Amino acid sequence: MSRRIRILLGIIILTLSILLLVWGFAPARQETRVQPISPAELQLPTPETFLPSGVSVF
Amino acid sequence: MRPNKRTLVFSLITAVFCLGVLAAVYLLAMQRGTGSAPPDVEGVEPTAPLPSVLPTGLPAFTPQPVINESRRLTLEFPPTIRAGDSDIVRLTLEVDNLGNITPTAQFEGNIVTGEVIKIPNLYESHHVIAESRFDIAGVEIRPTDLINIPLSEGQTATFRWSIRPPDVGVYRGTIWLYLRFVDKLNGDESRLTVSAQIVEIEAVNLIGLSGSAARTAGFIGSIVGTVIGFPFLEDIVKFLYGKRHRK
Numbered sequence: 001m002s003r004r005i006r007i008l009l010g011i012i013i014l015t016l017s018i019l020l021l022v023w024g025f026a027p028a029r030q031e032t033r034v035q036p037i038s039p040a041e042l043q044l045p046t047p048e049t050f051l052p053s054g055v056s057v058f
Numbered sequence: 059m060r061p062n063k064r065t066l067v068f069s070l071i072t073a074v075f076c077l078g079v080l081a082a083v084y085l086l087a088m089q090r091g092t093g094s095a096p097p098d099v100e101g102v103e104p105t106a107p108l109p110s111v112l113p114t115g116l117p118a119f120t121p122q123p124v125i126n127e128s129r130r131l132t133l134e135f136p137p138t139i140r141a142g143d144s145d146i147v148r149l150t151l152e153v154d155n156l157g158n159i160t161p162t163a164q165f166e167g168n169i170v171t172g173e174v175i176k177i178p179n180l181y182e183s184h185h186v187i188a189e190s191r192f193d194i195a196g197v198e199i200r201p202t203d204l205i206n207i208p209l210s211e212g213q214t215a216t217f218r219w220s221i222r223p224p225d226v227g228v229y230r231g232t233i234w235l236y237l238r239f240v241d242k243l244n245g246d247e248s249r250l251t252v253s254a255q256i257v258e259i260e261a262v263n264l265i266g267l268s269g270s271a272a273r274t275a276g277f278i279g280s281i282v283g284t285v286i287g288f289p290f291l292e293d294i295v296k297f298l299y300g301k302r303h304r305k
Binding site: 006007008009010011012013014015016017018019020021022023024025028029030031032033034035036037038039041042043044045 | 123124125126127128129130131132133134135136137138139140143145151154180184237239248249250252253255264267269270272273275276277278279280282283284285286287288
């Protein structure tokens with residue numbers, strides 16, 4: 001009887017420990033965001049770029 | 059003489075009064091003409107559009123140097139991370155080969171001339187430097203300063219940060235990407251904000267155990283569980299005890 005309890009206790013401890021190890025070593029999920037950037041967004045800043053959107057100098 | 063003087067004074071006062079009224083009317087008229095738009099513009103019919111006549115004596119079109127390549131910004135980060143563990147956040151600015159453009163025409167007096175323009179390459183006239191910074195509070199981050207990577211045509215720039223949230227919680231930050239242009243001739247600098255991406259990282263634990271604590275507990279528990287639960291442990295112990303006892 002004691003042997004059975006010991007084996008059962010051992011299996012429970014082992015299972016919990018394996019769960020802890022799996023959680024502890026699992027690689028973190030990575031999120032990837034891709035943003036296309038047009039050439040127009042990579043140009044030299046001009047005075048017009050400092051104006052609020054929708055406002056033009058002409 | 060007296061009536062004449064009275065008449066003169068009366069005339070002067072009348073003239074000043076009339077001038078004052080005229081001035082007030084003029085000022086009111088001017089204010090209406092140059093003031094801001096009336097508050098209620100609903101129901102006002104739009105005026106006819108002005109003819110788009112451009113002056114014919116425009117100076118020659120001098121195109122600004124430009125970057126003739128489309129780029130793609132890729133941000134990789136862990137939305138969930140174990141508290142106490144470190145991870146990498148990576149921002150890559152790479153060339154998008156599918157999105158290249160070639161300008162072929164210019165507008166001159168609203169007429170498409172179809173003339174091919176030679177647009178100067180910005181990389182030839184300027185040093186282009188990609189700069190990035192990761193602003194996030196409560197998380198250990200390295201490097202904390204602005205990262206600079208000189209950019210050349212077709213080259214990929216990759217920024218990496220090592221992050222480590224010490225405690226459980228949700229951390230929000232911003233990843234900034236700038237382009238700095240330094241004129242090769244006169245050293246003039248200008249800066250352009252290309253992107254500001256908001257990043258949310260959640261630090262978690264497991265029943266109060268951080269990543270390293272869970273690993274340590276798991277390692278020790280595995281050994282203990284194996285030893286206790288080993289089916290033949292008792293036989294092995296007895297065998298070893300008996301061997302020693304016989305000696």
